[in-house]
Amino acid sequence: MIKMKDVHKKYKNGVSALNGIDIHIEKGEFVYIVGPSGAGKSTFIKLIYREEKASKGSVVINDIDLGTLKEKEVPLLRRDVGVIFQDFRLLNKLTVYENIAYALEVIEESPKHIRTRVMEVLDLVGLKHKARFLPDELSGGEQQRVAIARAIVNNPIIVIADEPTGNLDPDTSWDIMQTFEEINTRGTTIIMATHSKELVNTIKKRVIAIEGGVIVRDEDRGEYGYEA
Amino acid sequence: MRTEVNTDMKLRTIRRHIGEGTRNIFRNGWMSIASIGAVTMTLALVGVFMAIVLNLNEIAKNIEKDVEIKVFIDRLATEEDIEDLRGEINELDTVDTVRFASNDEELLSLAESMGEQGEAWLLYQQDNPLNHAFIVQTIEPTDTEPTADQIAEFTSVDNVNFGKDVVENLFKFNNFARNVGLVVIIGLVLTAIFLISNTIKLTIMARSKEIGIMKLVGATNGFIRWPFFIEGMLLGVLGSIIPISMILFGYSFLEKLLVEQIHFRVIELLPFNPFAWQLSLVILAIGTFIGVWGSVMSVRKFLKV
Numbered sequence: 001m002i003k004m005k006d007v008h009k010k011y012k013n014g015v016s017a018l019n020g021i022d023i024h025i026e027k028g029e030f031v032y033i034v035g036p037s038g039a040g041k042s043t044f045i046k047l048i049y050r051e052e053k054a055s056k057g058s059v060v061i062n063d064i065d066l067g068t069l070k071e072k073e074v075p076l077l078r079r080d081v082g083v084i085f086q087d088f089r090l091l092n093k094l095t096v097y098e099n100i101a102y103a104l105e106v107i108e109e110s111p112k113h114i115r116t117r118v119m120e121v122l123d124l125v126g127l128k129h130k131a132r133f134l135p136d137e138l139s140g141g142e143q144q145r146v147a148i149a150r151a152i153v154n155n156p157i158i159v160i161a162d163e164p165t166g167n168l169d170p171d172t173s174w175d176i177m178q179t180f181e182e183i184n185t186r187g188t189t190i191i192m193a194t195h196s197k198e199l200v201n202t203i204k205k206r207v208i209a210i211e212g213g214v215i216v217r218d219e220d221r222g223e224y225g226y227e228a
Numbered sequence: 229m230r231t232e233v234n235t236d237m238k239l240r241t242i243r244r245h246i247g248e249g250t251r252n253i254f255r256n257g258w259m260s261i262a263s264i265g266a267v268t269m270t271l272a273l274v275g276v277f278m279a280i281v282l283n284l285n286e287i288a289k290n291i292e293k294d295v296e297i298k299v300f301i302d303r304l305a306t307e308e309d310i311e312d313l314r315g316e317i318n319e320l321d322t323v324d325t326v327r328f329a330s331n332d333e334e335l336l337s338l339a340e341s342m343g344e345q346g347e348a349w350l351l352y353q354q355d356n357p358l359n360h361a362f363i364v365q366t367i368e369p370t371d372t373e374p375t376a377d378q379i380a381e382f383t384s385v386d387n388v389n390f391g392k393d394v395v396e397n398l399f400k401f402n403n404f405a406r407n408v409g410l411v412v413i414i415g416l417v418l419t420a421i422f423l424i425s426n427t428i429k430l431t432i433m434a435r436s437k438e439i440g441i442m443k444l445v446g447a448t449n450g451f452i453r454w455p456f457f458i459e460g461m462l463l464g465v466l467g468s469i470i471p472i473s474m475i476l477f478g479y480s481f482l483e484k485l486l487v488e489q490i491h492f493r494v495i496e497l498l499p500f501n502p503f504a505w506q507l508s509l510v511i512l513a514i515g516t517f518i519g520v521w522g523s524v525m526s527v528r529k530f531l532k533v
Contacts, residue, residue: 075443075446093255102442106448
């Protein structure tokens with residue numbers, strides 16, 4: 001599913017964010033990426049949806065070598081990878097419904113399919129009754145659930161979440177985690193970068209710890225391992 | 229990956245782009261108004277200036293058209309000589325028309341031009357001191373002088389007159405005015421392009437987050453670009469409405485004022501139909517082009533990310 005071999009990433013400003021990453025993540029896994037700030041977690045995640053390109057080594061997603069992926073094929077990769085951020089990244093001028101439908105419009109799905117599918121995912125994240133609301137009219141947790149709905153509406157094979165609970169209170173974070181677990185049980189691979197010790201230590205999954213751009217720990221049902 | 233990039237756009241998608249581009253204008257409220265305002269201001273200036281410069285050019289052209297060469301024929305020339313001379317003048321490439329004016333006609337027009345005092349000239353009718361003449365017009369007004377010089381060399385020609393000093397100064401002034409007008413119009417159009425594309429760039433920069441999200445959910449560059457294309461085009465078209473109305477109403481008002489009320493026949497404006505319509509079309513075309521160009525160029529910058 002996701003294979004990285006001796007991956008290095010050096011930015012133009014000279015910063016080496018990753019220094020030789022080797023990893024193999026199977027289909028349907030739920031993986032936490034942990035580590036101190038500036039360890040390289042975000043860069044690791046950006047490589048998966050081709051926001052960044054590896055300076056050295058190979059990144060293969062679902063048998064596609066991202067090193068040789070043409071620029072015009074990047075949108076196609078993105079349709080197989082749903083991405084969720086700490087700051088939600090919703091379009092504030094569009095309603096909840098429109099924000100989610102947008103991801104299907106870009107792949108030119110039929111209006112009928114879009115209507116059905118958007119309502120399905122809104123149901124899954126528990127926001128069917130707020131379809132006509134604007135993002136600003138929702139709480140942080142609700143906005144994050146809209147972002148999750150948008151990420152999965154396309155039935156992606158991988159969902160990447162970069163600190164999805166970073167801006168949310170503990171109760172809301174648990175709700176969001178439940179939603180991720182539900183998505184995961186349907187066979188979608190989930191990769192989540194997080195600083196939340198409680199989440200990692202309570203909902204036990206595979207833990208990959210990155211420090212100084214290298215993997216220092218990779219454990220099934222691991223612990224967070226840092227002071228929160 | 230699941231599909232190939234879909235290059236044939238579905239009708240539904242085209243409708244979506246048009247709808248999205250139109251909605252964006254309303255969604256972006258003040259930014260759209262700022263863009264339309266910039267388009268309106270600059271196009272109004274371009275339109276007014278073009279109307280002035282093109283009319284001045286027309287007036288100059290009309291004055292130049294009135295420039296003619298008067299060829300006074302030797303008083304001793306026979307009718308045969310006169311016909312030979314007409315043939316020679318007609319053979320010149322630069323000559324458009326040749327008209328014969330007998331010395332009687334010349335005397336009459338001289339007398340008429342002097343009003344009551346001119347009547348005295350009519351006493352000379354029995355023994356007319358004037359020459360027969362050819363009135364020659366060249367195809368290009370600027371060929372007047374060289375043509376006159378050539379004709380002066382022909383036999384049976386007594387004298388050639390075309391108001392040398394006046395004509396030379398007129399041409400110099402007209403050329404100067406035309407060049408200045410052209411420079412001003414080009415300058416204004418360039419300013420318009422710069423101003424409008426910068427305003428549009430600002431509205432799009434404010435939406436870089438939106439473009440980022442579009443890319444994130446897998447929109448192709450073409451899919452992202454189209455609504456902006458439509459939006460730019462609409463901004464240009466909306467921005468041309470006021471300048472075009474100004475030209476149409478202002479021009480028809482001015483034309484009526486000059487022609488009907490003041491009987492101002494010395495300066496004749498270009499006729500409202502088709503001139504004002506043509507100018508409106510040009511303004512619409514400039515507005516549309518600049519709107520589209522400004523937005524497409526600005527989006528391109530963000531698509532590279």
